[in-house]
Amino acid sequence: MDSAVLLDLLGNENRRRILRLLSHKPCYVTEISEYLGVSPKAVIDHLRKLEDAGLIESRTDDQRRKYFHISRNLRLEVNVSPYGFGAKSAYPPSPSLDMAGRCPHVTLEVENAGTDDVSELARELGKLEELDNELSLAQRWVQGRITDVLDRLNDRLGVDADSRFYAEILAALANGSNTVRGIAKELNADPAVVDSALHHLAEGGLVAHNGDRWRID
Numbered sequence: 001m002d003s004a005v006l007l008d009l010l011g012n013e014n015r016r017r018i019l020r021l022l023s024h025k026p027c028y029v030t031e032i033s034e035y036l037g038v039s040p041k042a043v044i045d046h047l048r049k050l051e052d053a054g055l056i057e058s059r060t061d062d063q064r065r066k067y068f069h070i071s072r073n074l075r076l077e078v079n080v081s082p083y084g085f086g087a088k089s090a091y092p093p094s095p096s097l098d099m100a101g102r103c104p105h106v107t108l109e110v111e112n113a114g115t116d117d118v119s120e121l122a123r124e125l126g127k128l129e130e131l132d133n134e135l136s137l138a139q140r141w142v143q144g145r146i147t148d149v150l151d152r153l154n155d156r157l158g159v160d161a162d163s164r165f166y167a168e169i170l171a172a173l174a175n176g177s178n179t180v181r182g183i184a185k186e187l188n189a190d191p192a193v194v195d196s197a198l199h200h201l202a203e204g205g206l207v208a209h210n211g212d213r214w215r216i217d
Contacts, residue, residue, distance in 0.1 A: 003087040006076055009053055015046050017072065022056060026069035079143065083150045083164040099162060106135075158204065165189075168204070170216060171199055178213050 002160045010016055015037055021027055021035055029047070033040045047068055050056045057071040078087045108131070115121070153170070154163040165187075180198065184191040198214055201207045208217040 003076060003089045006052070006074075006089050008080070009049060009055075009077070012046070014042070015050060018043070018046055018050065019055065022068060022070050026067040028058075028065045028067050032068070081143070081147050081150075083147065083167075106138075157201075157206070166197055166201060169194065169201070173207065173214060173216050178215060180212065180214070183214075199210055 010019075017036055018032055021032060027035075029040050029043050031042045031048070036043065047058075049184075051058065051068075054071060055074075056068050058066045058068045060066050070092070074089055075207065076087065076089045076102050079085065103171075118122055141215060150164060150167055153167045157163055157166050168187055172186045177183045177186050180191050180195045183189075184194045187194065198207060198209070202209065202217075207214055209215070
């Protein structure tokens, strides 16, 4: 799902409260209405929007009451900093995904229990919850370090334009991209804009070039 659509959808407090309630148990309209303190008609409108977005589903019991429940597991991440704003949504990958191969900078010591034994599953759940808390802390630390590095780069660059863009150009150079076309491809940017930025950095003595090859000076 598009993260902008998800942000708009979850911008409503009552829809967030509905999802919080449904995360504990499936509910029917009257239960949700009483929980929120709003009319059933308003609840039905919120449920329709959540259902249209694919976040919830419904089923009817033997008494023909329609129960709603959360249908999928997804994560929404929002980043706001002096150097950018972004939001992204993500769905859980396949359980067979090789995390060690995808995350070389992270050590994951939790193994799949591979059993239906209740005690083993409970132990795995506890370890995964600990890991989730650690990763959340690590993510906040990384974001803080990114802002700190960009602050220092901004002071060094002394540019009034998009300092984040200039910093990304320097990072691309440091990672081995050394042509305008190569940097533009890595940053998904207009080559003409990259070329102009490189010359601006060259005027400040931060980069130099030999022919069409650029380097950090």
